[in-house]
Amino acid sequence: MSKERVCLIGSGNWGSAVGKIVSENILKHPDIFERQVRQWVFEEDFKGEKLTDVINREHENPKYLPGIKFADNLTAVPDLVDACEDATVLVFVLPHQFVRGVCDKLSGKIPSNAKAISLIKGLEIKPEGVTLFSEEIARLLGINVAALSGANIADEVAQEKFCETTIGCRSQADGELFFKLFNTDYFHVNVIRDYVGVELCGALKNVVAVGAGLSDGLGYGSNTKAAIIRLGLMEMRKFGQTFFGGVEDTTFFESCGVADLITTCSGGRNRKVAEAFVLTGKPIDELERELLNGQKLQGTLTAQEVHQFLAPRNMTSEFPLFETVYRIIYKGAPIDSIVKDI
Ligand SMILES: NC(=O)c1ccc[n+]([C@@H]2O[C@H](COP(=O)([O-])OP(=O)(O)OC[C@H]3O[C@@H](n4cnc5c(N)ncnc54)[C@H](O)[C@@H]3O)[C@@H](O)[C@H]2O)c1
Numbered sequence: 001m002s003k004e005r006v007c008l009i010g011s012g013n014w015g016s017a018v019g020k021i022v023s024e025n026i027l028k029h030p031d032i033f034e035r036q037v038r039q040w041v042f043e044e045d046f047k048g049e050k051l052t053d054v055i056n057r058e059h060e061n062p063k064y065l066p067g068i069k070f071a072d073n074l075t076a077v078p079d080l081v082d083a084c085e086d087a088t089v090l091v092f093v094l095p096h097q098f099v100r101g102v103c104d105k106l107s108g109k110i111p112s113n114a115k116a117i118s119l120i121k122g123l124e125i126k127p128e129g130v131t132l133f134s135e136e137i138a139r140l141l142g143i144n145v146a147a148l149s150g151a152n153i154a155d156e157v158a159q160e161k162f163c164e165t166t167i168g169c170r171s172q173a174d175g176e177l178f179f180k181l182f183n184t185d186y187f188h189v190n191v192i193r194d195y196v197g198v199e200l201c202g203a204l205k206n207v208v209a210v211g212a213g214l215s216d217g218l219g220y221g222s223n224t225k226a227a228i229i230r231l232g233l234m235e236m237r238k239f240g241q242t243f244f245g246g247v248e249d250t251t252f253f254e255s256c257g258v259a260d261l262i263t264t265c266s267g268g269r270n271r272k273v274a275e276a277f278v279l280t281g282k283p284i285d286e287l288e289r290e291l292l293n294g295q296k297l298q299g300t301l302t303a304q305e306v307h308q309f310l311a312p313r314n315m316t317s318e319f320p321l322f323e324t325v326y327r328i329i330y331k332g333a334p335i336d337s338i339v340k341d342i
C-alpha cells in the first residue's frame with residue numbers, strides 16, 4: 001500500500017502548533033505516512049531573511065510560534081502548488097479570509113484520491129448563502145474534506161499543555177487516519193460524524209469571543225461573561241438548526257462546543273483585541289496590527305459576514321448577540337449595548 005504524503009497549507013500561530021504535532025506524529029507511523037511533511041508558508045521577510053529559509057534552518061517558526069521546535073522532517077515551501085504536489089493528505093490551517101485565493105490556485109491540481117481536513121475557524125458567508133469551508137474546499141478541489149476544531153489556543157497546545165479537540169468526519173477510514181495524524185497524549189482527539197456542527201462551532205464562537213472581550217473592556221466580571229457565553233451558545237445552536245439541518249446537540253458538549261467557548265472567551269485573541277477596542281477607542285485593524293504581530297482576527301469579520309447573511313432575510317433580531325457585536329464594531333453602537341441589547 002502506498003504511503004500518505006501530508007501537506008500543511010498555512011503556517012501562522014495555529015498552523016505552526018499543528019506543524020509540530022503532525023511532524024512528530026508522522027515519525028510515529030512510518031508504515032502509514034511518508035517521512036517528509038511539507039508546509040506551505042506565505043513568504044515574508046523575517047529580520048532580513050526569507051521566513052522559509054529560517055524555518056528550514058532552525059526547525060522553528062520564529063514569527064508565529066517562537067521557541068517551539070518542529071521535528072526535522074518538516075520542510076517549509078514558499079510556492080503553494082509545489083508544496084501540494086503529490087500530496088494525498090491536505091491540512092488546511094489558515095485564516096478564513098485567504099482560503100478562496102488558495103483554492104483558486106490549487107483548482108485542477110489535486111488528485112481525486114487526496115483527502116483534506118479543515119482546521120479553519122470561519123464560514124464562507126455570502127449574501128446568497130452560508131457555506132462550510134470543508135464543503136467549499138470539497139467543491140472547489142473535488143475531494144473529501146473533514147473538519148477539526150476544539151478548545152485549542154495554539155501557544156498552550158505547542159507547550160504540550162493537555163487539551164482536547166474534535167474531528168468531524170463522515171468516513172470512518174479517514175477519521176482513523178486523521179486520528180493518527182493529530183492525536184497525542186496532550187492533544188486528545190475525539191472523532192464524531194457531525195462535521196457540520198464541529199465547523200459551525202469553531203466559526204461562530206469567534207463572534208462570542210469578541211462579545212466577551214467587549215464585556216471585559218467595560219470591566220464587567222465573570223457573571224456577565226458567563227451570560228455572554230450561554231447566550232452565544234444558544235445562538236450558535238439556533239444558527240445551526242435554522243440554516244443547517246442535522247447539527248446534533250451532543251456536538252455542543254464536545255471540545256469544539258462549550259469547551260472552545262470557555263477558552264476563547266478567557267484567553268483568545270478575539271477577546272484580547274475586543275477588550276483593547278473598548279479601552280483605547282482605536283479601530284480594530286489598527287489593534288490587530290499592534291497587538292497580534294501578523295496574526296489575524298476572525299471574529300470581527302465573521303460578525304460582519306453573519307450580519308450580511310441575516311440582514312436580507314430580516315433575521316438579525318433573532319440573533320441579538322451576533323448582531324450587537326456587529327453593530328458595536330462596525331456601526332459605532334454604544335459599547336454597553338453588549339449587555340443592554342442581548
Ligand atoms: N491561533 C490559535 O490559537 C488557533 C487555534 C485554533 C484554530 N485557529 C484557527 O486556525 C486558522 C489559522 O489560524 P493561525 O493562528 O494559524 O493564523 P494566524 O492568525 O497566525 O495568521 C497569520 C497567517 O496568515 C498568513 N497570511 C497573511 N497574509 C496572507 C495572505 N494574503 N494569504 C495567505 N496567507 C496569509 C501569514 O503568513 C500567517 O501564516 C484560523 O481560522 C484560526 O481561527 C487558531
Ligand SMILES: O=P(O)(O)OC[C@H](O)CO
Binds near residue numbers: 150206260298
Ligand atoms: O485566539 P482566538 O480568539 O482566535 O482563538 C483561538 C482558538 O480558536 C481557541 O480555541
